[in-house]
Amino acid sequence: MSVEFHELEVSAVIRETAECTSFELAVPPELRDAYRYKAGQHLTFRFPWEDFTITRCYSLSSCPDVDETLKIAVKRVEGGRISNWLNDNLKVGDSIVASVPEGRFVLDPETRSGTPLFLFAGGSGITPVISLLKSALRTTKRAISVLYANQDRDSVIYGEELNRLAAEHSDRVAVHHHFDAEGGYLTSADIHAILHHTDISEFYVCGPEPFMELIERTLADAGVHEELVYIERFVSPADPDRVESDAVDVISLEAPDGFSLWLNGRSRTVPYQKGKTLLQCAQAAGLNPAHSCESGYCGSCMAHVSTGQVYMRTHEALSERDVARGVALLCQSFPASSEPLELDGDSTSFRAASGVKSSYSKALSTLAAVAVFAFMVAGTLVLRLVH
Ligand SMILES: Cc1cc2nc3c(=O)[nH]c(=O)nc-3n(C[C@H](O)[C@H](O)[C@H](O)COP(=O)(O)OP(=O)(O)OC[C@H]3O[C@@H](n4cnc5c(N)ncnc54)[C@H](O)[C@@H]3O)c2cc1C
Numbered sequence: 548m549s550v551e552f553h554e555l556e557v558s559a560v561i562r563e564t565a566e567c568t569s570f571e572l573a574v575p576p577e578l579r580d581a582y583r584y585k586a587g588q589h590l591t592f593r594f595p596w597e598d599f600t601i602t603r604c605y606s607l608s609s610c611p612d613v614d615e616t617l618k619i620a621v622k623r624v625e626g627g628r629i630s631n632w633l634n635d636n637l638k639v640g641d642s643i644v645a646s647v648p649e650g651r652f653v654l655d656p657e658t659r660s661g662t663p664l665f666l667f668a669g670g671s672g673i674t675p676v677i678s679l680l681k682s683a684l685r686t687t688k689r690a691i692s693v694l695y696a697n698q699d700r701d702s703v704i705y706g707e708e709l710n711r712l713a714a715e716h717s718d719r720v721a722v723h724h725h726f727d728a729e730g731g732y733l734t735s736a737d738i739h740a741i742l743h744h745t746d747i748s749e750f751y752v753c754g755p756e757p758f759m760e761l762i763e764r765t766l767a768d769a770g771v772h773e774e775l776v777y778i779e780r781f782v783s784p785a786d787p788d789r790v791e792s793d794a795v796d797v798i799s800l801e802a803p804d805g806f807s808l809w810l811n812g813r814s815r816t817v818p819y820q821k822g823k824t825l826l827q828c829a830q831a832a833g834l835n836p837a838h839s840c841e842s843g844y845c846g847s848c849m850a851h852v853s854t855g856q857v858y859m860r861t862h863e864a865l866s867e868r869d870v871a872r873g874v875a876l877l878c879q880s881f882p883a884s885s886e887p888l889e890l891d892g893d894s895t896s897f898r899a900a901s902g903v904k905s906s907y908s909k910a911l912s913t914l915a916a917v918a919v920f921a922f923m924v925a926g927t928l929v930l931r932l933v934h
């Protein structure tokens with residue numbers, strides 16, 4: 548099943564900074580169900596460009612638990628086609644072609660309400676992060692630390708809203724700003740300074756590549772289990788006029804007759820049709836794994852290769868570490884050897900690709916519950932002794 552696209556009308560344009568504009572999008576009543584979303588998800592947009600179509604993703608900075616209207620924020624990228632076009636041209640009343648919401652950079656509903664939440668944002672990476680923040684504040688009792696890095700004070704997007712949320716929830720929210728212009732680039736020491744409870748917290752990271760790399764490395768050095776770290780990479784697909792031809796002839800690759808795909812808690816056997824991606828084969832077999840851009844840059848179709856080998860045409864949405872850990876994009880993958888191929892498509896984050904996360908979180912929840920219970924029993928005993 549391919550992703551649905553619809554025309555949405557721009558209902559408001561808000562200049563956030565000199566480099567960034569928010570756009571509110573009106574959803575007609577008949578499409579309300581299709582555009583229900585989770586905090587942290589994004590829309591994929593199609594733009595006519597010369598004689599072809601360009602696609603780009605933009606995260607929703609609005610929060611379904613709080614905000615009435617869908618909102619995105621687009622920050623200019625130097626030399627970028629669409630970010631500059633949108634900032635310069637899109638106005639109230641214009642229509643824009645947008646997919647229904649997609650993406651796995653979302654809060655895990657299974658997470659215990661007491662699990663601390665760390666949100667790391669760099670520049671425009673604040674868009675899904677502020678949505679997650681608002682959702683966690685409205686729907687959980689979690690303690691939340693936000694680290695937001697920008698070039699300077701004038702580059703801060705949603706600064707007033709962040710300050711207001713921090714003031715209204717000062718008992719459980721701390722927002723730390725970092726400005727390169729004042730203290731130099733963010734360092735591991737700056738991150739360590741705010742970290743606590745690294746063994747039981749969850750971490751969400753979105754920003755420019757060097758920022759993400761620093762946070763991921765620092766968390767790994769601090770011993771954070773990688774299944775507790777969620778990553779959203781802001782990348783563009785190769786536009787049709789910039790696509791490089793396939794380095795590998797996928798038809799000639801050795802392949803098994805089929806592969807197994809773990810989906811919605813069940814393992815399914817999918818026949819492999821030579822030359823088709825694993826996503827296309829799964830769809831032909833009547834399955835509907837999560838997907839959005841189908842071009843390798845949104846990360847919606849991630850799966851973990853448990854056994855066997857795949858060749859990926861492109862994988863902008865993944866870091867080299869993800870690839871080394873066996874994360875694959877179904878929309879870009881083809882079997883690359885005749886050995887049996889097994890994939891797990893049930894993961895919820897870039898890091899939670901092997902299904903370990905839910906069992907790991909459950910184990911943590913159980914440990915925490917046992918600790919709290921033991922603490923209560925000990926407290927009762929002490930009280931009895933005192934009396
Ligand atoms: C899930 C997801 C969510 C996102 N959410 C947001 C968001 O909320 N806000 C936001 O601002 N962005 C977001 N992005 C990023 C966004 O989709 C675009 O990547 C970004 O706006 C840049 O697009 P562009 O068309 O302006 O730049 P592009 O035209 O893609 O160019 C990007 C850079 O690459 C260079 N470049 C690219 N190809 C070539 C080439 N062949 N030769 C030479 N130079 C090249 C350009 O000069 C430029 O510097 C998100 C991305 C993803 C995947």
Ligand code: FES
Pocket residue numbers: 837838839840841842843844845846847848849864876877878879
């Ligand atoms: S659907 Fe976007 S990366 Fe595969």
